[in-house]
Amino acid sequence: MTKSISCSDAGVDCGWSATAETEEEILAKATEHVKESHKDMAINPEFAEKVKSLIKDT
Numbered sequence: 001m002t003k004s005i006s007c008s009d010a011g012v013d014c015g016w017s018a019t020a021e022t023e024e025e026i027l028a029k030a031t032e033h034v035k036e037s038h039k040d041m042a043i044n045p046e047f048a049e050k051v052k053s054l055i056k057d058t
């Protein structure tokens with residue numbers, strides 16, 4: 001099973017998306033993307049929870 005996430009699912013006007021095998025990998029990719037492209041967004045436990053809630057199994 002592949003997990004996926006995209007910025008648009010979070011209500012962010014951004015075309016980024018990622019897929020990975022594990023929740024940890026998705027979180028790592030999302031964190032990296034946010035650091036690069038959404039510098040006003042905070043990386044904190046709430047961010048991690050939000051990412052996990054947005055992950056979709058495909």
Ligand SMILES: [Zn+2]
Nearest residue numbers: 007014016037
């Ligand atoms: Zn984005």
